[in-house]
Structure formats: structure tokens, C-alpha cells
Amino acid sequence: MWQSAYSREDLFRVLQKSFKASENAANANDLRFMVKTLQAFERNGLGDGHQGHDSATPPHPPGAADTPHHVVACSANPDARLHLRAARILLTGGSAAEYQKLNQECTQLTAQYEQNINEDTSVVQLTKEELAGMPDSFFEGLPQTAGPGGTESFEVSMKAPARVPVMEQAKVAATRSKVKAVADNR
Secondary structure (H helix, E strand, C coil): CHHHHCCCHHHHHHHHHHHHHHCCCCCHHHHHHHHHHHHHHHHCCCCCCCCCCCCCCCCCCCCCCCCCEEEEECCCCCCCEEEEECCCCCCCHHHHHHHHHHHHHHHHHHHHHHHHHHHCCCEEEEECCCCCCCCHHHHHCCCEEECHHHCEEEEEECCHHHHHHHHHHCCCHHHHHHHHHHHHCC
């Protein structure tokens, strides 16, 4: 939804005019918000792609490393400044529409991927020996099942609260490999 809003040229032009009219009266927080908003439009191919007096966003103060004008101090000469610019591409006509379509498709696929991961209920059955190195408190929240031969095993979910501690703390390499394989195949 927001991606399509940041691709609307009419909205960009209104915000650009508003910014130019109020940039001297705006406080620092408002100015930063407006700059970041206009940069989102520029990342979607709108604007002229150049930071400066004729662009939507003003030059940024030295040291503002998260802006298109990166200012990096030279280690050999601290007074020297090297200005780096982020590459910008101006999209027009069919290119902008194609970009917007592909961007929307990527957004939908990302949402579907995240939904699939969140709905996944994969578990791995592991014995206490396979979970060597895990603290006792870890076992308290795990469902227990009787494995083959009456051995006690634990169901380890592939959700992060259970999976990540196993990957970080389990001493048995085969256990970590088994958990990673199941997690990667969700």
C-alpha cells in the first residue's frame, strides 16, 4: 500500500512544493521527516535524483551519514571531506509503471513468505543428549514425548524463541544441523 503511495508523482509534487515553502520555518524534526519522506519518493524513481538547491530535498549537514550526501572524514587529513552521492535513477512513463508493478509484486511475495513462516508448525524431536548444553530452564517450556524404546524426547519448534537458543547453545553439531535443515525447509 505505502509503496504505491510513494510512486505517485502528483503527491510527490505537492509535498515538494510544501517543503520548499516551509523549509526555513520548520523545526529540525519536521525537516528530517520531510526529507526522509521525499527520499522515499526518490527511491521509487521520482524527482530529479539530484540533491541540491533545485531538488526536493536540501543539502544535508556534514556528518549526516544516513542521507544521500554522505560526509566522510579522511583519516590522513581530518579537515578534508569526501562527498559521496547515492546513485539515483529517474524513471518515466512505462519504466515507472513497470517498476511500480514489479515492486508491488515483490511486496506481495514478501508478505506471503512472512505469512508462511508465521503459520509454519514444524518441530524437531530431540533427546536430552542431543540438546546437551541447553540450560534446564529451556526444557521447562518444551512439550515432551516418548520416543522409540521409551526414551524421552522434546518437541523443539522452529519458531525463533525455541530454535535460536538451540542454534547458539547446543553442543552437538548434528543437532544444530538437524534444526537448521528443518528451519530452512519451511
